[in-house]
Amino acid sequence: MLGERVDRTSDDFVRLLTASQPALYACILSLLPDRAAAQDILQETNVTLWHKAEDFEPGSNFMAWAARIARYHVLNYRRKAKRDRLVFNDELIAELSSRQEDRVEDVSRYSARLQYCLEKLPVEHRELLSKRYAPGGSVQDLAAARGQTVGAVSQLLYRIREALLNCLSQPALGDAT
Amino acid sequence: MNTSALDQFGHLLARLSDGSLTAEESILLNEILKEFPASQEHLLDHMFVDGLLEQEFCGAPQAAMPGALNGETSFPRPSKDSFFRRSASSLRRHPWRSSVTTLACALVMAMTWFQFLQRSVLYRLDLVNSGFESAHPIVADVSGGLSGWYGDVAHIVGEHNGVVPVEGRRMVRFVKSADEPRQMCEVNQIIDLDKAFAGSTKKPTAVEAAALFNAIPGRESASECSFGVTIYAFNVLPSEHPESWPVQADPPLSFSGRQKLADDDVQSWQEVKASLQLPEHTRYLVIQLSATRPDHQGEEFPGQFADHASVSLVCR
DSSP states (O other): OTTOOOOTTSHHHHHHHHHTHHHHHHHHHHHOOOHHHHHHHHHHHHHHHHHTGGGSOTTSOHHHHHHHHHHHHHHHHHHHSOGGGOSSOHHHHHHHHHHHHTTHHHHHHHHHHHHHHHHHSOHHHHHHHHHHTSTTOOHHHHHHHHTOOHHHHHHHHHHHHHHHHHHHTSOSSOOOO | OOHHHHHHHHHHHHHHHHTOOOHHHHHHHHHHHHHOTHHHHHHHHHHHHHHHHHHHHHOOOOOOOHHHHTTOSSOOOOOGGGOOOOOHHHHTTSHHHHHHHHHHHHHHHHHHHHHHHHHOEEEEEOOTTTTOOSOOOOBSOOTTOSOSOEESEEEEESSBTTBOOSSSSOEEEEEEOSSSOTTEEEEEEEEEHHHHTTTOOOOEEEEEEEEEEEEOOSSSOGGGOEEEEEEEEESSOOSSOGGGTTTSSSOOSEEEEEEEEOOSOTTSOEEEEEEEEOOTTOOEEEEEEEEEOSSOSSSSOSSEEEEEEEEEEEEO
């Protein structure tokens, strides 16, 4: 309803906030490929979302609103961070941020389809992903355990992610001709 | 982006995800992302999947519930030791939630597609030797004219080691790369859009390209090979070396590609499909079919095949 504001303690807002965590983190990581920093920024974003809950219009796109706030925190972090810790230069981050803003629908779709696409992967690839992304997991350790080079494992993980991306980006319905 | 830059980009993206990108590699990545804006979409996609996977297998940081705040100004920070692994069952606790989300996404996609189709027409474009039925060999370049398949060493073959062409009597077998990098073998075909739409008032706005791929399981794990379809859009014929498109050419206006890991099922063919919104002034398309493997165990690809290539243009 017009003028209605969200109560930060409402079930709906809490549900939206918690459901958005994986996608929010992934958005942050896309712009700031530093996992420790991305985790910190997610925390800061959550605080802001919480305090700004009354600004959120019920029925509007929560992910778009939350991701916008997350981008502000990313840019703020970059202002304070040492240049040599940043992967993307200032010109590029502006372009990436702009592109990410246009991709809210993709973000929602990818998140919704992740489980389905993971189940379509070969079992050994799922196991490889679970080891890579387990706490403390690293490509170096995986390579040592498998008796392969770091480069080979790195490339294999890359291709698995690409395969997942191919699945995630499929339209929900079949092609129309 | 030429093939060399594409490979380099993939390598850099892998190292970015690994957290092992060096300062020099970071500079190179920035240069590629700036020079090929389309690669920015790919980076955002790939790193987004990376982030989702981390959350899936490592556990999402807990967003504090209302009662936990109690005046605190920050959420509790999970230590690395306290990460919990989220299992698929955790998402299945509330199946209705994922069902509603899936249904909503499907409805949005259906409405978007329906509205798009109402205003658009799909034209199937005839590729030369799309089914690889003609025994005319794959040439190294197109110095004889911009038609037909050209590229690395690839042979038109019939049934081969248990792999049967998906249609007709023949298919293409990826044999070996003609130059570096040796891990990829590709065949290309150039499409002149002006010729394809000569005399027509229709204007193509998007293109879809697809092909079917298969691999024989063998001593080299089929699952470590991948197949790809890539579309490049150019606005001019390069003044030099059109035969080397898209490897050594001016940067394309845009490109888009999709890859798929080969499965171990020789009885079924895998489809890889790519699509590309055409930039204004696109004149030429290069459709590329490729097979890639991690390390070349021998000189020849052991058994990777493609068949039934197709291209469709969306026109308004």
